[in-house]
Amino acid sequence: QRLTMKYKDGVGYGFNEGATFMLFKGSRLNSEPTATCPKSARRERQRMMEEGKIKDWVLQENIRMSSPSAAASFIGGASLNGWDTWKTKKGKTLKQYSGT
Numbered sequence: 001q002r003l004t005m006k007y008k009d010g011v012g013y014g015f016n017e018g019a020t021f022m023l024f025k026g027s028r029l030n031s032e033p034t035a036t037c038p039k040s041a042r043r044e045r046q047r048m049m050e051e052g053k054i055k056d057w058v059l060q061e062n063i064r065m066s067s068p069s070a071a072a073s074f075i076g077g078a079s080l081n082g083w084d085t086w087k088t089k090k091g092k093t094l095k096q097y098s099g100t
Contacts, residue, residue, distance in 0.1 A: 003086040003094060007076030008032070009057075014071055014086065016094055020064050021071040021082065027059040033077030041073040068094055 005012045010030030014023045033042060048054045053061055065071040068082025076085070083095040 001088055001097065003088060005072055005075060005080075005082075005085045005087065007072070007078060007080065007085070010075045010077065012071065012075035012086075016068055016086070016098065017064075020066060021068045023059060023063050023065055023071050023075070025059055025061050027075055029054065029057045029059070029075055030077040031057050034079075036079040037077045038073050038079055041070070041077065044074055045077070 001015070003014050003016065005014075008030040009032075010028055012023060012027040014021055014027070029045065033045070045054065048063070053059065053063065065074060068086050069080060070082070072080040072082035072085040084093050086094040088094075088097050
């Protein structure tokens with residue numbers, strides 16, 4: 001099930017794989033991280049920009065994240081609960097969709 005999330009000017013596309021979360025190429029990161037952005041998300045954003053995996057705030061390749069929340073925080077640049085942030089095409093949250 002393809003999932004989407006939006007936060008400020010960030011729009012993410014991905015797929016929950018159980019133990020990990022796949023973020024799809026073309027996802028757009030929020031360009032202004034908030035004060036609540038986890039340090040791990042800030043580090044990953046910086047590293048991927050340096051490696052050319054992010055250009056103009058857009059993901060240039062699919063990347064695997066450790067969880068839906070890590071992926072949501074990475075895209076949103078804020079502390080976000082991925083189970084509530086990621087939604088199906090019909091608007092169900094990942095939490096509702098997966099029944100967790």
